Amino acid sequence: MAARDVRALSPKPWKRKHRKALAPAADSIEIFEGKPTVPAPISLEITPADGNGYLRIVCQEEVEFFVPRKIVEQLKCVDVILRGEVQFRERLENVIRFPDFRYEVLEAVMRFVFIEYIDSLKAEKYWGQNAPRVTFQFEVEPSQVMEIVHAAHFFGIKNLLKVAAAMIAHNLKDVPDVSSMPPDLAWCVAEQFSAQDLFYAEERDDFLSLGLDTRSLWEENCKKMMHDDATMSICSLEHYPAYDEWITSDRPPPTSWKSLYMSIYLQQLADRQDGGTNDSFIAEVSHKGKWVYTHTIRSAFWEWIMTGEGSLSFDVYMAQFPALFSLCEHSVTFRAGDNGLYVGKILAEMQLLQLLDISETGFTKEAAVNLSLSLRKHSRLQVLRLAYNCILTEGFTAIARALEFARSLKVLDVRENGIGKFIPEEALAALKVAKPILDAVPTQLKTLRLQQCCLLDEHAFFLAEGLRKHAHIQALDLSDNKITAAGACAILLWLQENTSLLELSFANNNVQDSCSRVLCAVMQNHSSLQRFSLMGNYSYGEENLPEVLHAASCRGNALLASEHKRFTLDLRSTDVSYANRARILRQAVQFTSLDLLI
Structure with a gap:
């Protein structure tokens, strides 16, 4: 068999020579995953042909800015002066004075307008008229932010207003006073707040003096929390009735969206405590506990925080929640002899409490007797759950006798408490009890x-x-x-x-x-x-x-x-x-x- 010419064989894939890719033509640019587009016939040149193409802008310190007219004409107030029906002197002199704005502030505004105009031209050239807005880095001094947001509001520059409002919202602690902002401008800032920033803002008198209704902002934060944490059960996001309208078949409502958010936030924070450093947790509770309407103490939290090393006092901890509406303690174990005193003290001090669930806590008859003393003085409790404890007949009798004074009670749960076990067999003794x-x-x-x-x-x-x-x-x-x-x-x-x-x-x-x-x-x-x-x-x-x-x-x-x-x-x-x-x-x-x- 004749030998084949080796050179006639097709080269192996790894030995093939790859031609260098040709550079794209001058009229096409590779963008968006290699899809070629033809640039629009838009010139990126913004330098005027002569001096008449510039507009002089004078600031407070009499410093002049020479800005191309085509850039600043998009500002509403400038457009009215230059193209309005009324003949202004500024149009004849080709100069506009802004004595209320300092040099640094006006320079930042002009710089933002200039960059945004150039980027919009580039985007329109390569992506068309419906091109997305190009984002860019824009930095200003924190001390100028309040003046810049006023300037952006005055000139009608929405994007700059949003940027400056976000800077104020995220660095509110560095802003000494916000009471000078008009309501619509203050609302632009409030919309940029995170939940923590909004809470801090509402602790300041200057922000409260603006009179903003922030309920819709707290509602959005609650919805975001439900979306971010699907494991946290949040009650249906509807209008919550007042306490007096509460029905026992419904979940206890919060006083507001703010209290709903804070209740869930501190509950999550408490459930994550592992017995380590508790200083930051206690600081959060003492600062925000006044807004909490419901709280649950779980067994792990009880063992690590309430009974571990450096434990907190139960009554001192609960005193951080003066407006508490619902208190549940799940499978915790009180220290012997103290449970009735603790719960009784809480019930006496929390006059807004309407739901108290201390099931499966080792509650004894002595504790029930102590609890009954506070129950006589409480006028708003609607639900009392003592299931799966050991209050026996004596404890139940003490609580039942106190119910004569608890006129608001609607639900009493005393399942599996050994009631009746120690009643004598004689019918007379049973009837007396x-x-x-x-x-x-x-x-x-x-x-x-x-x-x-x-x-x-x-x-x-x-x-x-x-x-x-x-x-x-x-x-x-x-x-x-x-x-x-x-x-x-x-x-x-x-x-x-x-x-x-x-x-x-x-x-x-x-x-x-x-x-x-x-x-x-x-x-x-x-x-x-x-x-x-x-x-x-x-x-x-x-x-x-x-x-x-x-x-x-x-x-x-x-x-x-x-x-x-x-x-x-x-x-x-x-x-x-x-x-x-x-x-x-x-x-x-x-x-x-x-x-x-x-």
Whole structure:
């Protein structure tokens, strides 16, 4: 086989010679990822052909600036003088005097206008008439900023006004006085504030004297915080009602957008504390705590800051929040013997407090007694949560007796506190304890949860009697107690006279179906009941089940017609056979107004 000429073979890729790229033609420039554009026929020459093309501008010190007319004619006040219908002397003399502006200030203004004009010509030449504005470095002395912002406002130079306003906003501490700014100019500065700059500005009398309404600025900061930190749960960004309009089903509202921002900001700051240097944190709290409306103390913060080395005093820390609306303490552990004194002192000093949640804190009966003393003097508390503690019957009795004076209370949560465990078995002793408790329940209460309180039928009798004067109660939870059909009948008979209750639960008790007749009468005649639960009552059988389902269906029809809602009946884990459950569920399809859980 004949040998092939090596030179005839195509060269390897790494041995190929690359030709040098040709330089672009003079009439095309490579910009925007290599896309060629043809420059517009715009001259970049701004030097006038003769002296008439210049305009003399004289400052306060009689220093003259010779500026091309085409550059300064874009200024509104200059354009009026040179091209207006009125014949000004300045037009004839080709000179304009600005005695209110110093040399340094007017020089900075002319320099900015000159640079921006040249850059706009270049941008239009290569990018067209809709070219983006070219940014450039522009520096001035901080002492000149206030005069420059006034000059920019006078000449109508929007871009310079924005730059100078941003410089004032970011260096406000170096500006001795801002009270001389007109309101529209001050608003331009305020729009450039960060949240911290805005807070500092509102601490100054000269800024407050401007009378600016900054609520929209705080609202924007809150929205930005929600956008930047998706893990922080911020309440819906709507108009917040005043304290007096608060409804317990809603989240407690802040007094303003400013207090909402500061509450979340200091909460984030507190959650990040790790037990190290706390000086900067305490400084922030003492400076901004007066605007906080809600605060949560978590277990890590409690262990590191409140009980660690160099710990803070609990009452001293809480004194930094004089306008606190809501206080929650999640899984913290008070020092023995001090918890009631601390919380009692806080409650006595914070007269604006409306929500106090100290669940799972190891709260004892002694602490509850101390708390009850302060509760007697508090007139605005609406929600008190003491769930999962150990206040026992003695502590609950002390708090309940104090409720007679707490006329504003709407929600009392004392779940799993061992209430009733140490009541003697004799009915008389139980009644002596129960009666003052139930008599003390405030009449304006809307939600009463007595879960796992070891309630017997005797307690239910007195509860029914005490609830007769409650015309606003909406939810009654008697789950996980020892109530039988007799106690349930007493509550149901009271319910026949009540018109406000929406939810009633006897879950996990010992209610038998002998109360079914009273239950049917209630469901057929009550005007507002929406949910009834007998879940976990294993002694409740199926003897009167058809009548109960029919009454529930009637209640559902009435509810659907009046409020467009369905009635819920919970019969799960009751003494109903599986065969009957399946049959009832097949028949339940026809109950379009009933949600049946069985």
